[in-house]
Amino acid sequence: MTTQTAKSTKDRILDAAEALFAEHGYDGTSLRGVTGQAGVNLAAVHYHFGSKAALFEAVFRRRVEDVNAERLSKLDELEARGPEHPPSLEEVLEAFLGPVLRLSARRDDEGWRRFMQLVGRCNSVSGEHMEPLRQVFQQVAARFFPAFLRAVPHLREKDLYYRLHFLIGSMSTLIADPLRIQIHSEGLCRSDDPDEVLRHLVIYAAEGFRAPTPVR
Amino acid sequence: MTTQTAKSTKDRILDAAEALFAEHGYDGTSLRGVTGQAGVNLAAVHYHFGSKAALFEAVFRRRVEDVNAERLSKLDELEARGPEHPPSLEEVLEAFLGPVLRLSARRDDEGWRRFMQLVGRCNSVSGEHMEPLRQVFQQVAARFFPAFLRAVPHLREKDLYYRLHFLIGSMSTLIADPLRIQIHSEGLCRSDDPDEVLRHLVIYAAEGFRAPTPVR
DNA sequence: GTCTATAGACTGATAGAC
DNA sequence: GTCTATCAGTCTATAGAC
Numbered sequence: 001m002t003t004q005t006a007k008s009t010k011d012r013i014l015d016a017a018e019a020l021f022a023e024h025g026y027d028g029t030s031l032r033g034v035t036g037q038a039g040v041n042l043a044a045v046h047y048h049f050g051s052k053a054a055l056f057e058a059v060f061r062r063r064v065e066d067v068n069a070e071r072l073s074k075l076d077e078l079e080a081r082g083p084e085h086p087p088s089l090e091e092v093l094e095a096f097l098g099p100v101l102r103l104s105a106r107r108d109d110e111g112w113r114r115f116m117q118l119v120g121r122c123n124s125v126s127g128e129h130m131e132p133l134r135q136v137f138q139q140v141a142a143r144f145f146p147a148f149l150r151a152v153p154h155l156r157e158k159d160l161y162y163r164l165h166f167l168i169g170s171m172s173t174l175i176a177d178p179l180r181i182q183i184h185s186e187g188l189c190r191s192d193d194p195d196e197v198l199r200h201l202v203i204y205a206a207e208g209f210r211a212p213t214p215v216r
Numbered sequence: 217m218t219t220q221t222a223k224s225t226k227d228r229i230l231d232a233a234e235a236l237f238a239e240h241g242y243d244g245t246s247l248r249g250v251t252g253q254a255g256v257n258l259a260a261v262h263y264h265f266g267s268k269a270a271l272f273e274a275v276f277r278r279r280v281e282d283v284n285a286e287r288l289s290k291l292d293e294l295e296a297r298g299p300e301h302p303p304s305l306e307e308v309l310e311a312f313l314g315p316v317l318r319l320s321a322r323r324d325d326e327g328w329r330r331f332m333q334l335v336g337r338c339n340s341v342s343g344e345h346m347e348p349l350r351q352v353f354q355q356v357a358a359r360f361f362p363a364f365l366r367a368v369p370h371l372r373e374k375d376l377y378y379r380l381h382f383l384i385g386s387m388s389t390l391i392a393d394p395l396r397i398q399i400h401s402e403g404l405c406r407s408d409d410p411d412e413v414l415r416h417l418v419i420y421a422a423e424g425f426r427a428p429t430p431v432r
Numbered sequence: 433g434t435c436t437a438t439a440g441a442c443t444g445a446t447a448g449a450c
Numbered sequence: 451g452t453c454t455a456t457c458a459g460t461c462t463a464t465a466g467a468c
Contacts, residue, residue: 026244043453044451123340127240128244162420173381173385181378212419214416246461248460259433
């Protein structure tokens with residue numbers, strides 16, 4: 001039996017704001033649109049959050065910790081096996097990508113998909129009040145950097161920076177619009193199966209990371 | 217000697233709109249901001265273009281043909297060598313990526329960099345009036361599809377759809393914010409050298425494309 | 433073609449009753 | 451905490467003089 005009470009005004013605002021910010025961006029979303037969809041009064045958003053910018057930040061803070069903690073915890077697990085069992089490149093890739101792709105495809109919580117859409121968007125939109133979001137994800141990437149370097153020791157740091165950037169680009173477009181790969185492939189690629197997407201991306205990126213260093 | 221006359225009102229509006237749309241997005245850009253930066257009257261934009269949406273479309277139409285014609289012409293060159301000299305995977309990748317990355321880094325025309333920023337953004341923003349732009353680029357990708365398939369014949373169509381999508385994601389983030397790779401790598405990667413970026417991406421993607429087909 | 437002036441609607445934010 | 455009412459500013463778009 002679900003004893004879940006009706007959601008609070010605050011949560012209803014957060015849910016509606018998350019959906020609208022993800023769909024239309026910061027500037028394309030009005031507080032009236034948010035409160036209309038949430039079924040609450042316009043003044044409530046200022047009472048609970050203070051301003052539109054603060055609401056946006058609250059939307060982002062609600063989930064960002066969970067996803068990145070999961071990625072770092074998976075990395076910790078890999079490194080806890082000790083120096084005689086270093087994690088493979090594929091394992092590091094899965095820890096880096098898996099939580100993001102799986103949360104983005106969760107069917108029981110549409111909010112996660114929307115949040116990930118927002119995260120993917122922040123990787124191509126510069127001034128849209130997403131600098132804090134971007135920074136947090138960048139810190140996680142920096143934590144993974146040495147793990148990747150150990151898994152692909154023939155690379156110079158410069159090469160790894162490039163390849164990690166390429167990888168983040170692929171991941172970002174996947175979560176910014178998960179349905180697109182399915183549409184463009186006319187249904188051949190299934191967006192609703194994160195494990196399949198993950199499998200393909202890990203194989204692709206692993207070979208890419210193992211490519212030789214450019215000579216010139 | 218440069219006999220370049222002063223730019224017309226129409227061109228000044230297009231230049232300012234391109235810069236502001238690229239920087240702040242469609243909703244984040246006001247016509248007053250555009251006309252202010254262009255040094256023209258607000259009513260001029262409606263006289264020359266009719267509406268904000270039409271101005272956005274004009275900004276996009278001004279350049280989109282050039283870049284994609286260059287990519288397709290390079291592909292035609294490769295295929296004109298005849299069936300006994302099929303283009304290599306690296307050659308197809310360079311035709312697909314080269315024009316985009318080089319125009320994005322042109323130093324003599326800041327407008328191209330801004331336009332490419334807009335293109336990169338359109339790959340992660342869904343509703344921002346960029347569907348036409350996205351469609352045009354998608355058509356080019358579809359033209360390249362069989363060329364890639366011939367260059368990597370061991371792949372199933374499904375695998376190629378995935379990998380092409382991954383590649384487009386990498387390319388999009390590169391042009392959406394060319395400086396980021398340089399900042400994150402603390403200067404190790406040079407954003408102002410498109411040939412270096414291209415070299416790294418081609419090597420990375422070529423090995424990724426050559427990866428074996430996932431088994432399961 | 434370029435300008436001023438303004439219409440008409442929407443924006444984020446706030447004051448104050450309950 | 452939630453509401454109404456409203457402020458002050460912005461927005462796109464247009465009418466009409468020059």
